[in-house]
Amino acid sequence: MEPDPRMYVHGRTVREAERLAYQASGLAHILHHDTRYPAGSQVLEAACGIGAQTVILAKNSPEAEFVAVDISPESLLQAERKAAHEGCANITFRTADVYDLPFGPGSFDHVFVCFLLEHLDDPLLALHRLKTVLRPGGTITVIEGDHGSALFYPDSLDAHRVIRCLIDIQREMGGNSLIGRELWHLLNEAGFSYVQVSPRLVYADAGHPESIEKVKNIFIAMVEGVREEARSRGMVTGPEWEKGIRDLYRTTENGGTFAYTFFKAVGVQGE
């Protein structure tokens, strides 16, 4: 059976919406500090979800015009409310499938995509579609995580097992949560020029208390989100799951460390 693109591994619960919002604001500096769009430029954000990244983009480039699309009308409704609440008047929201975009060739000066490709069964096709709506000389910016980049102390096989549950469930749903390391290859393969990838490390220890909160509320919360799915698929026993999650939290306590890398890629349409 084809994976339903409207379903994705993290679900659309209130807790997940809160996690996405926390993730966007908690990572705003590390992910967005070097993204600014010129006045008057037309920017497409593909898969804006609940608008968590959208409002950051729109506030950072208040004179650019944003079109934010997602396949989920429910998420778009939340995104619209969020944008209105934050006073962002430079965003238009629209329902659209990234594989079948309702825009003509060269409609946009820039494209921005965050945490989408990891959920798609054909990320290369999506990049080709996005390239079509970008004008020659325009840029695409893609941000993805890579769960294989999670390093921590104390190390724990049980903690790795629960992370592996998330990776395997996402893969079975047609996605790839190890996609960060592939961005260089994917953007080049899609025909973008001047591709540059920069890894963005989040590192937490007792000396970085704000990062400890990010590890708990972004990464561990995301793993915890597949608990029922992992249990019902028989991937782990209840006690194994509890131990794995406990060991992940242990890395945020006395003497523990945790590191995770996001990947940000920028490419240009044309030679």
Ligand SMILES: C[S@@+](CC[C@H](N)C(=O)[O-])C[C@H]1O[C@@H](n2cnc3c(N)ncnc32)[C@H](O)[C@@H]1O
């Ligand atoms: C993890 S969320 C990321 C949302 C947002 N970019 C962020 O960083 O907060 C993934 C989003 O991709 C959307 N999505 C999945 N498949 C899609 C498709 N084929 N076309 C458009 N959006 C899609 C989902 O509806 C969801 O809102």
